[in-house]
Amino acid sequence: MDLKNIHPIDLDFKGNDLEIFSFLVESDEGPVLVETGPHSCLTTLEAGIAALGYKLTDIQHVFLSHIHLDHAGGAWCFAEHGAQIYLHPLGYKHMHNPEKLLASALMIYGDKMDSLWGTLKPIPAEQLHSVDDGQVITIGNLAFTSWHTPGHAKHHTAWQLENVLFTGDLAGIKRKEGPIIPPCPPPDIDIELWVLNIDKVLAIEEIDRYYATHGALISNPAQHMAKLKESLIAFADFIKPYYLKNIPAQEILLPFSEYVTRRLALQGMTGAQIKIFMEGGALLADIFGLLRYWSKKLS
Numbered sequence: 001m002d003l004k005n006i007h008p009i010d011l012d013f014k015g016n017d018l019e020i021f022s023f024l025v026e027s028d029e030g031p032v033l034v035e036t037g038p039h040s041c042l043t044t045l046e047a048g049i050a051a052l053g054y055k056l057t058d059i060q061h062v063f064l065s066h067i068h069l070d071h072a073g074g075a076w077c078f079a080e081h082g083a084q085i086y087l088h089p090l091g092y093k094h095m096h097n098p099e100k101l102l103a104s105a106l107m108i109y110g111d112k113m114d115s116l117w118g119t120l121k122p123i124p125a126e127q128l129h130s131v132d133d134g135q136v137i138t139i140g141n142l143a144f145t146s147w148h149t150p151g152h153a154k155h156h157t158a159w160q161l162e163n164v165l166f167t168g169d170l171a172g173i174k175r176k177e178g179p180i181i182p183p184c185p186p187p188d189i190d191i192e193l194w195v196l197n198i199d200k201v202l203a204i205e206e207i208d209r210y211y212a213t214h215g216a217l218i219s220n221p222a223q224h225m226a227k228l229k230e231s232l233i234a235f236a237d238f239i240k241p242y243y244l245k246n247i248p249a250q251e252i253l254l255p256f257s258e259y260v261t262r263r264l265a266l267q268g269m270t271g272a273q274i275k276i277f278m279e280g281g282a283l284l285a286d287i288f289g290l291l292r293y294w295s296k297k298l299s
């Protein structure tokens, strides 16, 4: 794949760079998009698309890794302009009828919902395409293969384009050359399944680089995934004794924050970067996710 046809667009989420990317890929039938980011970043995304010489309405095909709002929250806007949306079969009903997805996000984010994520509208069934594991979607000269990769979420798929894999959250969060952070939100997080699917994509010999939604280009997949596996297992192991002692999530937040801060600093992240990461509120979600993981695994 000629990498010059792939354009990462930094969505400048909450004014910070490298947080969330969308990827515009040029085909001989026009531009397609991999991930839309959240609805709240639509203006930035539109400006990024315009900087590449296209209009929002030129995007007629959108590939989603999974339906979490930081990846798929803007998809309905493209659907309103006629775009076809490709996703994992288990994500389908939530994009067609987003009430449940919206309600659970509202429960977590409350009055920050609008500023963080924006809103969601239903996507008509005829524009939503459930894609099976290994299925190929061809747009002009581009052939995207869907690799179902649950672990982070059960509706997760990674999209292969020749030697490139768009990893969604399968490859975690990357901060420049710094640490690799595993996002572990509830309700689906499953460490063994995630590791299994890391090995599944590592076994595809043709792939030699990744584009991660949180961090963009990864040019050393094997090394990257080895580090991610180590972090995933370390995060889960940290939470396990708290689960066994039935300690509530809020009381785990301080020790877990200290633990993660130490790890990130050791792995080369600056104090300012760690602060931005911590302020995102992801750690509490990770605690809830990992407690749920252990309760499912050990019950």
Ligand SMILES: [Zn+2]
Pocket (backbone or CB within 6 Å): 068, 070, 071, 168, 169, 183, 213, 214
């Ligand atoms: Zn994500």
